[in-house]
Amino acid sequence: MLACLVTSQVSAIEVVTHPQVVESNLTKSQLRRIYTMRQLRWSDNSAISVFVLPSQHKLHKRFAKEKLQIFPYQLNRIWHKLTYSGLGVAPTIVASEQELIQAIIKTPGAIGYIDDKTLIKIKQSEITISHRNIDVADMEDNQQVSSKGVVNVVKIKD
């Protein structure tokens, strides 16, 4: 009961990738490198497509601080520099969590993040994406979408 209360108050943020991405876990440094655009390819040499929510989105702010240990304004600075000085390409910004999960499902090499509560909501409403239902069978057991489903949940190690 207590555990239930705790999880309902502080939801976890999951890092998710397109199902064809070979990595099933990443270190904190790797995740940080990917989001600061210092690592552009997965270990099989396929291109990484990074997706984020708008910088003022609550989940984005939490993700930056908790998972990357970077303040959102620092990420903005790095990305703006790439985008507006021609040095490189910044992550693609999508408006909502649902759009973000759709983008990850449909883009090979994609990485993004999602609130585990949203995953549950998606499960409950059984949203059809691209004429496919999200594979939620495993999620009920593990509280997450399994690697066999439409997105991978990546484990982040220290």
Add this chain to the structure above:
Amino acid sequence: MLLKLKTNAAVEISSSVNNFYCLKRFISRTVMFAVIFTACYAGAIKSEENKTYSNSQDFQLHGFISQGVIDVNGSDFVNDDGELSTELTEIGLNASYQLSDQFRLAGQVVYLDGGNRYEKGFRVDYALLDWSAYNSESWQANVYLGRFKNNHWLYSSSRVVPFARPSIILPQSVYFDGFRDIAVGSDGAAIKISHSNDDFGNFDFTLSYGRSPVSDEQTDILLGGIAMGVAKQDYETHGSFYWQPAFSPWRFGFSLLDSDFSYQENAEFDFFVNSDFSFQFYTINVLYEGEHWEFSGEVYQQRFVIDGFYGPDVYKESTGQGYYGQVRYKLTSDLTILARYEDFYLDKDDKNGQKLEQSTGGLVPYYFGFHKDVTLGLNYDITSNFSARMEYHWVNGAGRLTPVVVPNSLINDSEDWEMWAIQLMYWF
């Protein structure tokens, strides 16, 4: 009578020239706004239609639009009459297209209006081919060919982008607007090598070689309207190194620049003679990015050699120095205050400008030898891509006003001057 006719004709010509100029200005602004809005609209349509995102990384379109008001009292930094000015317009549109795994095309066009600060109008900010020569988990090497941005100083690559720099007016010691179009980038080749190490942090090394075209108006801005000849940049070699320790809020860097310019006198008539200019510029910088506090500073030294120009046998060498320290504090996640102090002098052996005044027989007052600026500012992020900014500057000295070589001491007759500005910025 004849005199009156002549005067009337002159007035008419000047008013029609003025009208033509206004019309040209109006049309160019309208066209730019139309392009921006079409691009925004097209971008929106594209994202509506193409929800697959599969190509989202291949083609990207971004831009920004900002307008402000600026009021300068006591100098011709922005305009000559000292009135409130809207000459604070910055518009940009850029595209990036991934040709293949290793090659990417990128370009940006900007429209700038900053009054006397720099040339008004459109320019190609960058247009380059980006070759991703080597890529691994911890190493990246890129070669940029074409027109690339100066990526060597703390804010040099983002100085044109209003929301990406810390204030409306950057510290003029390092980011002198009169020198903007030459310092902002070059046509040539650049190489950037980045390394990320779990134990030692991030390392970035950039080396560039190229030259910048020097327009007639840029020549006027630097040398003054009485220089009838042609100035050009022969080459510029620029290198920098940055280090950020692993998971550290600190970053340290330095840069070295070496450049040669030449001036070819007008064969028919000129006040100046053929000359070579040599310019070296060294910076050391530090950046701290905390949750609420942020600190940045740059210290620099320049060496400027004039061989000729004032006369065939003139050789003049001066060493200028400067620094600025900047503190920002986040009152909330959207509201940031800024305080900055900068100090700059053209000649380290003449910090108070007395020698300058003496050597010019009083033509150039002593206060053209230095520039000190106390700045207070406020930035409010209204949404994720819409911000408002305001700031106030208290300036002592005229050392960073244009034209540089032949200063305008008639308008700039005061040692102390002030300015304030408000700017709204939108980007996508």
